[in-house]
Amino acid sequence: MSEFGHILLTFLFPLTLFTAVTAFLAGRNHRESMYQAARNGTYAIWIVTTLAILALEALMLQGDFSNAFVYGNTNRALPGFYKIVALWAGHDGSLLFWTWIITSFSALVVYQNRNKNRELMPYVILTMIGTTVFFTALNLFIANPFDTWMQNINGVMTPVAAADGRGLNPLLQHPAMIIHPPILYIGYVGTVVPFAFAIAALLTGRLGSSWIKITRRWALVSWGFLSVGILLGGKWAYVELGWGGYWAWDPVENASLLPWLTSTAYVHSVMIQERKGMLKVWNMSLVIGTYLLAIFGTFLTRSGIVSSVHAFAESGIGPAFAAFIVFAIITSIGLIFWRRKELSSEEHFESLVSRESGFMFNNLLFVLATIAVLWGTLFPVISEAFTGEQITVGPPWFNTIMIPIGLALLLLTGVGPLLAWRRTSIESLRKSFGYPFIASVVVLLGMFFFGIRDGWALGSFTISFFVLWIIVAEFLQGARIRSKNAQENILTAMAMLTMKNTRRYGGYIIHIAVVVIFMGFTGAAFNTETRQEVATGGSFNFAGYTFMCIEKGHSTNDNFRTDFVDLQLFKDGRKVDDLRPAKRMYFASKQPTTEVAIYSTLREDIYVVTVGESEDGKMAILQIYRNPLVMWVWLGSLILIVGTILVLIPNYREKKRKPAAQQTHARHEVHA
Amino acid sequence: MTTFAIIFGFGLIAWVISPLFKKSGQVFEVHSQAADLEDMKSRVYHNIKDLEFDYALGRLSEQDFQTIRIAFTQEATQVVARLEQLQKHDLDALIAQDLKKMGDGPAAAVAAGAPKFCMDCGHKNPAKAKFCSACGEKFEEI
Amino acid sequence: MSGKNKKIKFIVGIGIIITAVVALALSGFKKDYAYFKTVTEVYTMGSRAYDHPLKVKGDLVKGTVVKKGSELNFQIIESGQTMDVHYIGTDPIPDTFNNDMEAEVVVSGRLAADNVFKAERIQAKCASKYEADYSGNTQASL
Numbered sequence: 001m002s003e004f005g006h007i008l009l010t011f012l013f014p015l016t017l018f019t020a021v022t023a024f025l026a027g028r029n030h031r032e033s034m035y036q037a038a039r040n041g042t043y044a045i046w047i048v049t050t051l052a053i054l055a056l057e058a059l060m061l062q063g064d065f066s067n068a069f070v071y072g073n074t075n076r077a078l079p080g081f082y083k084i085v086a087l088w089a090g091h092d093g094s095l096l097f098w099t100w101i102i103t104s105f106s107a108l109v110v111y112q113n114r115n116k117n118r119e120l121m122p123y124v125i126l127t128m129i130g131t132t133v134f135f136t137a138l139n140l141f142i143a144n145p146f147d148t149w150m151q152n153i154n155g156v157m158t159p160v161a162a163a164d165g166r167g168l169n170p171l172l173q174h175p176a177m178i179i180h181p182p183i184l185y186i187g188y189v190g191t192v193v194p195f196a197f198a199i200a201a202l203l204t205g206r207l208g209s210s211w212i213k214i215t216r217r218w219a220l221v222s223w224g225f226l227s228v229g230i231l232l233g234g235k236w237a238y239v240e241l242g243w244g245g246y247w248a249w250d251p252v253e254n255a256s257l258l259p260w261l262t263s264t265a266y267v268h269s270v271m272i273q274e275r276k277g278m279l280k281v282w283n284m285s286l287v288i289g290t291y292l293l294a295i296f297g298t299f300l301t302r303s304g305i306v307s308s309v310h311a312f313a314e315s316g317i318g319p320a321f322a323a324f325i326v327f328a329i330i331t332s333i334g335l336i337f338w339r340r341k342e343l344s345s346e347e348h349f350e351s352l353v354s355r356e357s358g359f360m361f362n363n364l365l366f367v368l369a370t371i372a373v374l375w376g377t378l379f380p381v382i383s384e385a386f387t388g389e390q391i392t393v394g395p396p397w398f399n400t401i402m403i404p405i406g407l408a409l410l411l412l413t414g415v416g417p418l419l420a421w422r423r424t425s426i427e428s429l430r431k432s433f434g435y436p437f438i439a440s441v442v443v444l445l446g447m448f449f450f451g452i453r454d455g456w457a458l459g460s461f462t463i464s465f466f467v468l469w470i471i472v473a474e475f476l477q478g479a480r481i482r483s484k485n486a487q488e489n490i491l492t493a494m495a496m497l498t499m500k501n502t503r504r505y506g507g508y509i510i511h512i513a514v515v516v517i518f519m520g521f522t523g524a525a526f527n528t529e530t531r532q533e534v535a536t537g538g539s540f541n542f543a544g545y546t547f548m549c550i551e552k553g554h555s556t557n558d559n560f561r562t563d564f565v566d567l568q569l570f571k572d573g574r575k576v577d578d579l580r581p582a583k584r585m586y587f588a589s590k591q592p593t594t595e596v597a598i599y600s601t602l603r604e605d606i607y608v609v610t611v612g613e614s615e616d617g618k619m620a621i622l623q624i625y626r627n628p629l630v631m632w633v634w635l636g637s638l639i640l641i642v643g644t645i646l647v648l649i650p651n652y653r654e655k656k657r658k659p660a661a662q663q664t665h666a667r668h669e670v671h672a
Numbered sequence: 673m674t675t676f677a678i679i680f681g682f683g684l685i686a687w688v689i690s691p692l693f694k695k696s697g698q699v700f701e702v703h704s705q706a707a708d709l710e711d712m713k714s715r716v717y718h719n720i721k722d723l724e725f726d727y728a729l730g731r732l733s734e735q736d737f738q739t740i741r742i743a744f745t746q747e748a749t750q751v752v753a754r755l756e757q758l759q760k761h762d763l764d765a766l767i768a769q770d771l772k773k774m775g776d777g778p779a780a781a782v783a784a785g786a787p788k789f790c791m792d793c794g795h796k797n798p799a800k801a802k803f804c805s806a807c808g809e810k811f812e813e814i
Numbered sequence: 815m816s817g818k819n820k821k822i823k824f825i826v827g828i829g830i831i832i833t834a835v836v837a838l839a840l841s842g843f844k845k846d847y848a849y850f851k852t853v854t855e856v857y858t859m860g861s862r863a864y865d866h867p868l869k870v871k872g873d874l875v876k877g878t879v880v881k882k883g884s885e886l887n888f889q890i891i892e893s894g895q896t897m898d899v900h901y902i903g904t905d906p907i908p909d910t911f912n913n914d915m916e917a918e919v920v921v922s923g924r925l926a927a928d929n930v931f932k933a934e935r936i937q938a939k940c941a942s943k944y945e946a947d948y949s950g951n952t953q954a955s956l
Contacts, residue, residue, distance in 0.1 A: 004677060011681055036691035044688045208711035243905055275719055352823055364828060368835045380850055390850035392869055393843060400842030401835060420726060421719070428731055477729050531904070611906040612881060623906050
C-alpha cells in the first residue's frame with residue numbers, strides 16, 4: 001500500500017504542473033479546448049489526492065508500522081477513531097491533508113463556475129493549482145507520508161518493519177484537539193479562493209467589484225472557520241495545558257491570528273469598493289496578504305521556525321517555503337504595480353467623519369495590529385540579523401500594543417455603522433451617539449465608585465456597553481419602524497428585519513459576539529490565584545468558596561496511570577460541584593499530562609491543577625485560579641457562529657408584493 | 673492492484689487531455705464593457721437602498737435625503753443609458769454578422785477596397801482600418 | 815473644505831495613529847524584552863549577562879531535578895557547559911519536568927551574581943519525539 005501511495009504522489013505532481021500550464025495557456029489564448037483540459041485536470045487532481053488520503057488511512061487502520069508515518073503517530077492500542085484522525089497529528093500527514101483540502105476547494109470552485117465567469121476562471125485555476133503544485137512537491141519530495149520507517153543499524157539506514165508504533169501524543173487525544181486542525185485548515189485554505197480570483201482580476205484587468213462579489217461567501221466562510229479555529233485553540237489550551245490561561249502570544253498562536261487580522265479587515269473593506277469604488281489597492285493588498293500569512297502560518301506551526309531558528313533551516317521545509325513566499329510577494333506587488341491605473345479610486349474621501357474614512361481607519365488599525373504581531377513574533381530573527389543577538393518579547397509587549405488597538409477597533413465597531421456615506425452632519429452625530437454616550441459615562445462612573453480602578457478594564461467595559469447599546473438600538477429602531485408599517489409585533493419585526501437583511505443584521509450579531517468576547521478578555525484583569533496544600537479530609541477557603549478534599553489517591557488502566565485529588569466545592573454552605581484535578585502518565589509514549597478541573601459560571605471560573613505533593617506523599621499541592629468572565633469568551637464564540645451563518649444566508653425574499661409604504665421602482669432590481 | 677492502478681492512471685490521463693484533440697478551436701469572445709457598467713449600476717442601486725434605509729431610521733434630514741437621492745438617481749440614469757447604448761451596439765454587430773452569412777451580394781465585387789463606416793459615429797474610414805479615426809471605436813472582426 | 819486642507823487632516827490623523835502605535839511598541843519593549851541565549855552564549859556575554867533579562871536554552875541534566883514542596887532546582891547543559899537553575903515562579907511546573915525525561919528546556923529570568931539562574935518561567939519540550947511537538951511546548955507562564 002505504501003508503494004501505491006508513492007505511485008499516486010509521483011503521478012500527482014506532473015499532473016498538477018500540466019494543469020497549471022494548461023490553465024495559463026487557456027488564459028492567454030482564450031481557447032475553449034485548453035480551458036476544458038484545465039478543468040478536467042483539476043477534477044483528476046482531486047481524484048488522485050483523495051485516493052492518496054484513502055491509501056494513507058488504510059495504512060493507519062491496518063497498523064502497517066513499516067511506514068514511517070504510521071509508526072510515528074499510531075500504535076496497536078490506539079482506538080480506531082484516533083487512528084483515523086492521527087492523519088493530521090504528524091507533519092507529513094497534515095501536509096497531505098492540506099493538499100487534499102486545497103484540491104477539494106479547487107474542484108468545487110471549478111464546478112461552481114462551470115457556466116460563468118469564463119474570463120476569470122483560467123487564471124483562477126492557474127493560481128489554485130499553482131499553489132497545489134507547491135504543496136504536492138512538498139508531499140512528494142520533502143514530507144512524504146509513504147516513506148519507509150528506517151533505523152540506523154550499524155551505520156546503515158535500514159528499513160524496519162516494527163511490531164508496534166510510538167503512539168499518538170496524549171495531548172492530542174482530546175475532542176477539541178481533533179477538530180481544531182481541520183477547522184483551522186479550512187480557514188487557511190479558504191483564503192486561496194479570494195486570492196485566486198484577485199490574481200485573475202489583476203491578470204485580466206477586470207478590476208471592478210465582480211471578483212469581490214463572486215468570492216464574498218468563500219471569504220466569509222474562511223473567516224468564520226479561522227475565527228472558530230483560533231477560539232477553539234484557546235479553549236483547548238485553557239482546558240488541557242493547565243497554566244490557567246487561553247492565550248500566550250506564542251508563535252504558533254500568532255501564526256493563526258495573523259491571517260485572521262487581515263481577513264477581518266478585508267471583509268469590511270470590500271464593502272467600500274462595492275459601494276464607492278474606493279480602497280481598491282487596500283483590498284488587493286489585504287486579500288493577497290491574507291493568503292501569504294495563511295501559507296506563512298502553516299509553516300510557522302509545523303516547522304518551529306521561531307522557537308528554533310536552526311531547526312527551520314535544517315528541515316528542508318524552511319528554504320522551500322521561504323522561496324515560495326518571496327516569489328508570491330514579488331509577483332503580487334508586480335501585478336498591483338502593473339495595474340495601478342485601473343486600481344485608482346473612483347471617488348475620494350470627503351470627510352474624516354464619514355463611513356469611508358471609518359473603514360479606512362479600520363483597515364489601518366488592523367494592518368498595524370498585523371505588523372505588530374508579525375514584528376513581535378519574528379523579532380528574534382530580525383534582531384539577530386541586525387545585532388547578532390536574538391532578543392525576544394513576550395505577552396506584556398504584545399498586550400501593551402494590542403489592548404489599545406483592540407479597544408480602538410471595538411469603539412469603531414459601534415461608531416462605524418452609524419456614520420453616513422461621504423459626510424456625517426453634527427446633527428446626525430448628536431442623534432446617533434448622544435444617548436449612548438451619556439449612558440456610557442454613567443456606567444463608567446458607576447464602575448469607578450463600585451471599586452474598579454484598572455484603567456484598561458474600565459475603558460473596555462465602558463466601550464463594550466457603548467457598542468452594545470448602539471447595536472441593540474439599531475435592532476429596536478428598525479424593528480419599531482417595520483412593525484408599524486407591516487403590522488407585526490416587535491419580535492416578529494426583528495426576526496423579519498434580520499432575515500431580509502442578513503448581511504447587515506448578521507454582521508451586527510457578529511459584532512455583539514465580539515463585544516461579549518472582549519468582555520470575557522477583560523475579566524483577566526481581575527484574575528487571582530493561590531497555592532494550597534491539602535490532605536484527604538482537609539479543606540481550605542479561597543475566593544468565597546470552600547474546598548473539601550474527599551480523597552487523594554491514584555488508579556491505573558491499560559493506557560495510563562492517574563494521580564488524582566477528589567474535591568468538593570462549596571459556596572455559601574451549598575455544594576456546587578465535584579472537582580477532580582489529576583496527573584496522568586501514559587505508558588506507550590511515557591508522556592505525562594495534566595487533567596484540569598474547572599467549575600465554570602457566568603461570573604467566574606474556578607480552575608484547579610495539581611502541581612505536586614508533599615515529601616511524605618500525604619498532602620497534594622494544588623494551584624487554584626479564579627478567572628472572572630472566562631465563560632463569556634466561549635459564549636461569544638457561539639454567538640459568533642450564529643452570526644456568521646446568518647451573514648451567509650441569502651436575504652429572504654417575500655413572494656407577495658411589497659406594501660405601498662415602501663418606495664420601489666418596478667424597473668430597478670437589486671442584485672444580491 | 674498494480675494493473676488496476678496503471679489502467680486507471682492511463683484512463684485518467686486520457687480523459688484530462690482529450691479536450692485538446694477536439695477541433696473546437698473556438699476562440700472565446702471577451703465582452704468587457706457591459707460587465708463594468710453592470711457593476712456600476714448595481715453599486716448605484718445599493719447606494720440608493722442604503723440611503724433609503726438611513727433615512728427610514730431617521731439618520732438623515734429630509735433635505736439631505738432628497739439632495740443625495742437626486743444625485744444618485746442621476747448617476748443611475750447615466751449608467752443605464754450607457755448600458756442600453758452598448759446593447760444597441762452589440763445588436764448592430766449581430767446584424768452585420770447576419771448579413772455576411774447571407775453570402776456575396778453585388779457589393780462583394782467591390783468590397784475589397786470599400787471604405788468602412790463606423791457604427792458609432794458614422795465616420796468614413798479606410799478599408800483596412802482597425803479603429804475609427806474619429807471616435808476610436810474598434811471595428812469588430814467578423 | 816478645500817482639497818489641500820482635507821488632505822492634511824487625513825495625513826495628520828493617520829500619522830497620529832501610527833505614531834501612537836510605535837510609541838506603544840517602544841514603551842512595551844522597555845517593559846519586556848529578553849536576550850535569547852544558549853548556556854555557552856550566556857557565559858560569553860561576560861558581565862552583561864547580569865544586566866539583562868534572559869531566556870536560556872539547554873538540555874535538562876538527568877538526575878539533577880530537586881523538588882522540595884514548591885521549590886525547584888535543576889541543572890541544564892549545552893555544548894558541555896552547565897548552569898544551575900532555581901525556579902522562583904508561581905506557576906505549575908511542566909509535566910515533562912522530572913528525572914525520567916529528556917527535555918529541552920528554556921528558562922526565562924535573570925542570572926544572579928552567584929551564577930545561579932533565577933527562573934520565573936520554564937518551558938520544556940520533550941526531546942524524544944523526532945519532530946516538533948504539534949502543540950509547541952507545554953508552558954508555565956505568567
